Amino acid sequence: MSRQQVEMTVNGRVHAGEVEPRLTLVDFLREDCALTGTHTGCEQGVCGACTVLVDGEPMRSCLMFAVQADGAQVTTIEGIGGGREGLTPVQQAFMDNHGLQCGYCTPGFIVTVEAFLRDTPSPSDEQIREALSGNVCRCTGYQGIIAAVRQAADQLAAEARS
Amino acid sequence: MSAQTGGAARFVGASVKRREDPRLLTGGGQFVDDVQLPGMLHAAFVRSPLASARIASIDTQAALAVPGVVAIFTGADDFPRLPPWWPSEANVPAQHPLAIEDVRFVGDPVAIVIAESRYIAEDACELVDVAYEARTPIVDYRAAGEEGAPVVHAELGTNLVAEMASPPDPALEAAFAGSDHVFKETIKSHRYAAVPMETRGFVASWNKAGGELTVHMAGQAPHVARAYFALSLGLPEHAVRVIQRDVGGGFGQKAFQARDDMAVLHAAMRIDRPLKWIEDRQENLTAATHSRHEQITIEVGVNNDGLLQAIRLDHVLDAGAYPAMPAEADPGLVAAWFPGPYKVPHFGFRNVQYYTNTTARGPYRGPWLIETTVRETMLDIVARGIGMDPAEVRRRNSIQAADQPYQLHSGIVFDRVSPAETLEQAVEMAHYAQFREEQAAARAEGRLLGIGIASYIEPTAFGGGRSMGIEAATIRIEPSGKVTCLMGLGSYGHSVETTMAQVVADELGVAFEDVTIVQGDTASAPVGGGNLGSRSAVIGGAVAGMSARKARAKILDLAGHLMEAAPDDLELVDGVVSVKGSPASSMALTEITQVAYNGADRLPEGMEPGIEETTRWSAPFVTHSNATHVCMCEVDRNTGLVKLLDYVVSEDCGVMINPMVVEGQISGGVVQGIGGALLEHIPYDADGNPLAVNFKDYLLPVADLIPEIRIGHIVTPSDTPGGHKGAGEGGTIGGVAATVNAVADALAPLGVTITEQPLSPSRLLALIEQASA
Ligand code: FES
Ligand code: FES
Numbered sequence: 001m002s003r004q005q006v007e008m009t010v011n012g013r014v015h016a017g018e019v020e021p022r023l024t025l026v027d028f029l030r031e032d033c034a035l036t037g038t039h040t041g042c043e044q045g046v047c048g049a050c051t052v053l054v055d056g057e058p059m060r061s062c063l064m065f066a067v068q069a070d071g072a073q074v075t076t077i078e079g080i081g082g083g084r085e086g087l088t089p090v091q092q093a094f095m096d097n098h099g100l101q102c103g104y105c106t107p108g109f110i111v112t113v114e115a116f117l118r119d120t121p122s123p124s125d126e127q128i129r130e131a132l133s134g135n136v137c138r139c140t141g142y143q144g145i146i147a148a149v150r151q152a153a154d155q156l157a158a159e160a161r162s
Numbered sequence: 163m164s165a166q167t168g169g170a171a172r173f174v175g176a177s178v179k180r181r182e183d184p185r186l187l188t189g190g191g192q193f194v195d196d197v198q199l200p201g202m203l204h205a206a207f208v209r210s211p212l213a214s215a216r217i218a219s220i221d222t223q224a225a226l227a228v229p230g231v232v233a234i235f236t237g238a239d240d241f242p243r244l245p246p247w248w249p250s251e252a253n254v255p256a257q258h259p260l261a262i263e264d265v266r267f268v269g270d271p272v273a274i275v276i277a278e279s280r281y282i283a284e285d286a287c288e289l290v291d292v293a294y295e296a297r298t299p300i301v302d303y304r305a306a307g308e309e310g311a312p313v314v315h316a317e318l319g320t321n322l323v324a325e326m327a328s329p330p331d332p333a334l335e336a337a338f339a340g341s342d343h344v345f346k347e348t349i350k351s352h353r354y355a356a357v358p359m360e361t362r363g364f365v366a367s368w369n370k371a372g373g374e375l376t377v378h379m380a381g382q383a384p385h386v387a388r389a390y391f392a393l394s395l396g397l398p399e400h401a402v403r404v405i406q407r408d409v410g411g412g413f414g415q416k417a418f419q420a421r422d423d424m425a426v427l428h429a430a431m432r433i434d435r436p437l438k439w440i441e442d443r444q445e446n447l448t449a450a451t452h453s454r455h456e457q458i459t460i461e462v463g464v465n466n467d468g469l470l471q472a473i474r475l476d477h478v479l480d481a482g483a484y485p486a487m488p489a490e491a492d493p494g495l496v497a498a499w500f501p502g503p504y505k506v507p508h509f510g511f512r513n514v515q516y517y518t519n520t521t522a523r524g525p526y527r528g529p530w531l532i533e534t535t536v537r538e539t540m541l542d543i544v545a546r547g548i549g550m551d552p553a554e555v556r557r558r559n560s561i562q563a564a565d566q567p568y569q570l571h572s573g574i575v576f577d578r579v580s581p582a583e584t585l586e587q588a589v590e591m592a593h594y595a596q597f598r599e600e601q602a603a604a605r606a607e608g609r610l611l612g613i614g615i616a617s618y619i620e621p622t623a624f625g626g627g628r629s630m631g632i633e634a635a636t637i638r639i640e641p642s643g644k645v646t647c648l649m650g651l652g653s654y655g656h657s658v659e660t661t662m663a664q665v666v667a668d669e670l671g672v673a674f675e676d677v678t679i680v681q682g683d684t685a686s687a688p689v690g691g692g693n694l695g696s697r698s699a700v701i702g703g704a705v706a707g708m709s710a711r712k713a714r715a716k717i718l719d720l721a722g723h724l725m726e727a728a729p730d731d732l733e734l735v736d737g738v739v740s741v742k743g744s745p746a747s748s749m750a751l752t753e754i755t756q757v758a759y760n761g762a763d764r765l766p767e768g769m770e771p772g773i774e775e776t777t778r779w780s781a782p783f784v785t786h787s788n789a790t791h792v793c794m795c796e797v798d799r800n801t802g803l804v805k806l807l808d809y810v811v812s813e814d815c816g817v818m819i820n821p822m823v824v825e826g827q828i829s830g831g832v833v834q835g836i837g838g839a840l841l842e843h844i845p846y847d848a849d850g851n852p853l854a855v856n857f858k859d860y861l862l863p864v865a866d867l868i869p870e871i872r873i874g875h876i877v878t879p880s881d882t883p884g885g886h887k888g889a890g891e892g893g894t895i896g897g898v899a900a901t902v903n904a905v906a907d908a909l910a911p912l913g914v915t916i917t918e919q920p921l922s923p924s925r926l927l928a929l930i931e932q933a934s935a
Contacts, residue, residue: 020281022281023281030195030196031198034198035189036189036192036193036195036196037188037189037190037191038189039193039195039359039360039410041359041360041443041857042443042856042857043442043443044443044856044857044858046856046857046858047359047857047862049359076189077188077189078188078189080188081187081188082184082187082188082189082190087184087187087188091187091188094183094187095179095180095183095184095187096179098177098180098822098823098825098826100183100186100187101411101655101656101657101826101830102358102359102360102408102409102410102411102654102655103182103183103185103186103187103191103408103410103655104191104193104358104359104360104408104410104411105359105410106186106187107189110187128865129865129866130866132864132865132866133864133865133866134864135864135865136359136857136862136864137359138357138358138359138411138413138830138834138862139359139411139655139826139830140826140829140830140833141826141828141829141830141831141832141833141834141868141871141893142829142833142864142865142868143825143826143829143868143870143871144826144829145865146865
């Protein structure tokens, strides 16, 4: 299969390579970029485990080919929190509220919620439930996740006011 | 808390935040698919598209010609037959990693293709040319015992797996005859699956020169897997190392390794490079195990006062083609633990299990939970039948504190359980009486509100001297004074790195931050039973505490020698040993470990250097937890959609190590129960094709379906060290029944009886239309 040149900025670093056109973005991120924090649960666009930000928008990286992200700015879970700054308010809220058990779905939830709260700073409970409903978690029963988003939203709103 | 607690309980009982979280929240988890080894190859399976067929021929030539394909193995390559997991009385067929002559279900592994990438392996799978001679399959397990039914395993000459029955009992017949009412229903459970978000997976590397096999896996019980792999592969046990770091759920499905898992390991040993196999979701939904496909015909004799007189069960189970657990387990548990939290003077049962040309039955969180689903849905049918409120029927029949120890017909004894108490707490938390008023008002407007109760007593942490009931912990006080605790657990989300550290920190008298739990690796941990059967807190917690106490005793002995004090006069608090009542006279733990590891000349006569203690403990036969669930819902008359309004759990898992973790287990379990009751289903067509093979067709509960789950606790400590009882499976066990009962209660004014799930909008609409026709 003919290979294609692809170059994208992932978490602020340029990654370039020659890939098969059929290589999915998630496989490019996990294997070519060695960023294994992004997971797959269905490879069909349903579970949300593979969610990353492409030019700031949450996308299912199992449904995109790497070549479609050519030239894009991609943010994966490795580009959110951690490091010297520690956890983001969203990640901290997940920890505080037991929003994860096995942690397999978690990167997809975190990325989804970071984008959601950026775009919807003061969400209603209903909006939170709706925003989370594109992601599947098999462990938590969603209780801790919903509570975490509430906490993070309230905290971010309070910070914005002050 | 246990009576022998060393330090004050500061961590046990507190909702300590999880150790596991920072890495998992930032993409730093290490799941099996994250393991990359130099030279690693990738595997994919060719699977049967037919439910029953003879393999006439397999042509791998075209596939082998694909650049990047390294090897293809088929049944002809003689991977040895799988040894049984357990001795069993049942009719058990030979199991080979790859189909030899016959395929017996859609998804049956026929060939394994090894290539440089997963993409290439999948391409090559398409080119493996298998000629099948199709046969008529047996798909309906209820017909599998009939004369002339196609036989799944010809060598057995029958589809019968096993059957059991209680002896004829004239007193039981007399009790039915003497009852004011006898109700009878057949209650069916549909086929669905554990569906961990991470599918199954392995990275296996065989070091031929060293004779060592290293297996990274998504599993639940590393040592149990290691023993099985060694036996299957003909290797010495110590030549196999099983590692599971982070595992993305399992819920029973990853507890036992099946044919395709073993094919991966055999293949890995025949190639000279590490091999990765990560199951895709379609494989997971078709070839990993399915669960809960069974039915029970139940007869209940009851008097006008609501008191139960007699119950008889006729239980029929679908084993699929290659059941992944001993045939006796689920029906045996149902028969032995029925009728759960209620006093029933007379009881009888029969059960029978059949092979079919479908995916294997395997364990899924509360594998025997039909016991609760059938009993609790039937109790509501009985309550409606005699015109008594379902809460009242349960109240009148519940085992009370004064009845305990209470012996069931099977000989199982309930003690230290609180079904009457959880019932009252749950009903109270649900504002039951108030809901009934709201329901009456809503019904007057034609709206369908419902409330459903389910209680159960759950056997957890099976012990009784067998390997699953034995656990060990090795505690090492490191030269630095930090604490490492090695355990044979295999967490797939259970938080044991946190909860076990809470126990150890308390029992030792050190800071929580100073304790690390190492688990999920057979090379470091003492032999243990892993995470299944709601055992980790009960058995693991007990043994971690015991080892910590031993280590603490040694620390105090040595400190006493160094400080010239009697060990009994010393205490260890926050990593400092001091004389009780005079804190000025003290030694830091690090000073003591310096002597232990680096000053043998200062040790008392006869004391070994170092501080490292192991305890291995065999748990008692079983530990019982119990709970009552209450679910409230509204059913939309026009769409058949169920809206869950509220959900309450009152539970008793004894002493909680970490209430946050316990509540997480309950909530997660409840939602799996709700999913099973309302959405999840893998139907088969008449030809044996599974009809839900991806997440578009296999519906899972998501956040907008799930109400707040409110949880109350009754704490009746068990008699095991620590007083813990299992909390892993109960949420699911009660979740199905409470949800079904809520929907059934909503539809009760229409005169509808629900005996089948899932309660999909189409099923409910049909019932509603039928009722109004
Ligand atoms: S893996 Fe992409 S949505 Fe499930
Ligand atoms: S935490 Fe396990 S799937 Fe969400």
